[in-house]
Amino acid sequence: MRTKDISYWLFLAPVLIALFLVVVVPMLLGVYYSFTSWNGIVTGDFVGLQNYIDLFKDERFMDALWFTTKFSIVSVILINVIGLSLALLVTSYLKTSKLLRTIFFMPNLIGGLILGFIWQFIFIKVFASVGEMIGMESLQGWLSTTETGFWGLVILMSWQMAGYIMVIYIAYLEGMPKELLEASEIDGASTVQRFRFIVFPLVAPGFTVSMFLTLSNAFKLYDQNLSLTGGGPFNSTEMVAMEIFKTAFTQNDFAFAQAKAVVFFIIVAIIALLQVYFNKRKEVEM
Amino acid sequence: MKELKFSKGLLASLLLTTGILAACGNGEGASSSDEDKVTVDIFQFKVEFKDQFEDVVALYEKENPDVNIDITTVGGGEDYGAALRSRFASGNEPAIFNIGGPQDVADWKDNLTDLTDTDAAGAALDGTLDGVTVESEVLGLPYNQEGYGFIYNTRLFEEAGIDPASITDFASLEEAVKTLDSKKDELGLDAVFALPGKEAWVTGLHLSNTFIAPEFDHNVLDAFDAPKVEFEYGDAFKKILDLQNDYSAQPTVSLDYSQQVEELFSLERVAIIQQGNWVYGSIAGIDQELADSGVGLMPIPVDGYDEGGLPVGVPMYWGVNSNQDDEVVEASKDFLNWLYTSDAGKKAVLEDFKFIPAYEGYDTTKITDPMSKAIYEAAESGNTIGWVFMGYPTGWGEDVLGANIQKYLSDEADWEEVVDSAKEAWETERSK
Amino acid sequence: MRKKRNYKLEILGIFLALIWLAPFYLMIVNSFKSKREIFTNTISLPESWNLDNYIEAFQELDFLRTLFNSLLITISSVVLIIIFSAMAAYALSA
Secondary structure (H helix, E strand, O other): OOOOOHHHHHHHHHHHHHHHHHHHHHHHHHHHHOOEOOOOOOOOOEOOOHHHHHHHHOHHHHHHHHHHHHHHHHHHHHHHHHHHHHHHHHHOOOOOHHHHHHHHHHHHHOOHHHHHHHHHHHHHHHHHHHHHHHOOHHHOOOOOOHHHHHHHHHHHHHHHHHHHHHHHHHHHHHOOOHHHHHHHHHOOOOHHHHHHHHHHHHHHHHHHHHHHHHHHHHHOOOHHHHHHOOOOOOOOOOOHHHHHHHHHHOOOOHHHHHHHHHHHHHHHHHHHHHHHHHHHHHOOOO | OHHHHHHHHHHHHHHHHHHHHHHHHHHHHOOOOOOOOEEEEEEEOOHHHHHHHHHHHHHHHHHOOOEEEEEEEOOOHHHHHHHHHHHHHOOOOOOEEEEOOHHHHHHHHHHEOOOOOOHHHHHEOOOOOHHHEEOOEEOOEEOOEEEEEEEEEHHHHHHOOOOHHHOOOHHHHHHHHHHHHHOHHHHOOOOOEOOOOOOHHHHHHHHHHHHHHHHHOOOHHHHHHOOOOOOOOHHHHHHHHHHHHHOEOOOOOOOOHHHHHHHHHOOOOOOEEEEEHHHHHHHHHHOHHHHHHOEEEEOOOOOOOOOOOEEEEOOOEEEEEOOOOHHHHHHHHHHHHHHHHOHHHHHHHHHHOOOEOOEOOOOHHHOOOHHHHHHHHHHHHOOEEOOOHHHOOOOHHHHHHHHHHHHHHOOOOOHHHHHHHHHHHHHHHHHO | OOOOOOHHHHHHHHHHHHHHHHHHHHHHHHHOOOHHHHHHOOOOOOOOOOOHHHHHHHHHOOHHHHHHHHHHHHHHHHHHHHHHHHHHHHHHHO
16 A cells, blocks of 8 residues: 555546536535525525425426336346346357347447437337238337336337446356356256356346446436437326426426435435445355 | 656646646637627527528628627527526626527516617517517517418318318318318328327417417416416317317327328328428428418317417517627627618518518518418418417426326326316416 | 357347347438338338438538537547546556
């Protein structure tokens, strides 16, 4: 351990200054604004905890929070299952393995906003055309109900993120010592047993990373939400980030939105910390 | 040895940091290059006429070499408001910006110059300044006029044997719709209407306005000051909404503007849509001929009230920032006067922007598209319904009423609930 | 250890890849259609491959300028991130 001399701080300085200027200061300012009646133009009066009290009575915010929670749970599970499956698939001995990796990763190369519009087109136009062709009524009118809107978002998110998560799992799968697998195979372990008792525990650190990424991404989702459903029908597929944005920029209730953002931040932080804590305990030290 | 590496790294990082800071500093300074010129920053929101507007401004700069005009265009309703606020917050305030209605005027009052003495304000048509007049001070100048109603396909009407002039009230409209519906197959229609339930502004702002305006005497300020809304013509509202929904391409809840105007109406798969003159470009993008000569505009009948008025109003106003230096304020006023009252300006407004002018002294025979023509004629004869939706409580029209209507369209709520919760939201918002 | 290639998995992989690529297919095919054709003929190949949309996008978006902006921002931020985070990591790790 080097002593913390002046050079130590100088090396840290750029990062600390940047962090302070673009993270700490705006956040403190934000917390301050959440106690006022700021409308985006003038700061307004100091109203104490009023915004926080109103917030828990705001049905729309609560609905959005609940919808976001449901969405996050479903998509975190789906993305990780699909991502891990894809990773297992492309790390088995396939001729097309390299090509497949590229293809599954491709959705990440396009921005969320554009993906949302592409999938909106698919859900509304392509689903309808295909439904007409094969006579499947359930493919009509996608995104016009809360359920189809929900699943539309889940499908979009899974399609986009599974490839990214796959890459993380691939790294862990390929870093796995081959001897262990070979030994177990010789000892007569079945494929399922090998996966359950060897692959799974060794990939566990990958879960920590992937779950953290997917969970925080799902919770903070905005772009895809905006371009795919726009919150419709009747704001029932509105997620928290979008609800906060609308409070601020459509209703011009900037202070109230700020209070919601603070609460949202606390929730996400708690979830993320808890999840990392629990996953850490399950990891196997190599 | 280690010490040496250290100091090298240190030096490099320090140099880099200074370099970056210096670069940032340079960027800021570069914009104020022409010292002797007056620079007018315009921050505007109408994306559709960005190119034409820039051309006109170039012309003005040529005529007035001592004025330099910079235009920034930020599109879309919400984004504009947000961007404008951040411009002000950053201290880089524009000289001319856009305001929508009484709420904007109230929000920005301290930053708006009194424009009462300008020539443009003097030339503005009756009633177009209502929304921006506070204590006899005119704080904004209208962009243009716009109007909406039922846009119909004249060929389809003819083939179905319907004379649009005969549609004068709700009963005759319903009759015509039924006729069209019965001839759907021969006419090649998917449905009679395309009701875009997804676009809350179409239902929650425009359609509702037709039925709420009479209640407030067509005056946007009355609506803005009203502590509550009664939905006096709520039944008539429901009738029109039901008519559109029952005879619309389905599902209406997820039907959007592009499907309504471009896909269904422009490909002649529906006969009537509720929209305004701004769809001209969208229709022309698919079928130029249809846009130029195949469409007509008729009023939305308000059952039990005057059934022939076309809702006409001013969508946006220009405001001049009073915090700027006097010479900038004067230059801003001069530019707006020139734009709306000089011959060159008028020509551009009419022919390049394709605006329906909100000012007198225009050669209105130059208005070519049939929808704009109908609107200008209605405005001239005074047979209009005012735009009061700019006076709705913030977000009420789209987020409350529009969303409630979506619920109604998906059978998640009945009409009573729609009206009741909209009334309640209005009162809560106003009592704040 | 040598293993046989698994053809069932191979086919499954290709099948999944096709699903993953479907949106890209739609995006590309429709970019060559006129607006009118997108509405009338959504899934199949365009009747004629026209480049109008690309020309318009290139002109309207001021593609070169925006691309330059993206490049400038990306390159400078990547350089800064690498230098500063390496510095911080060095200080924190040693």
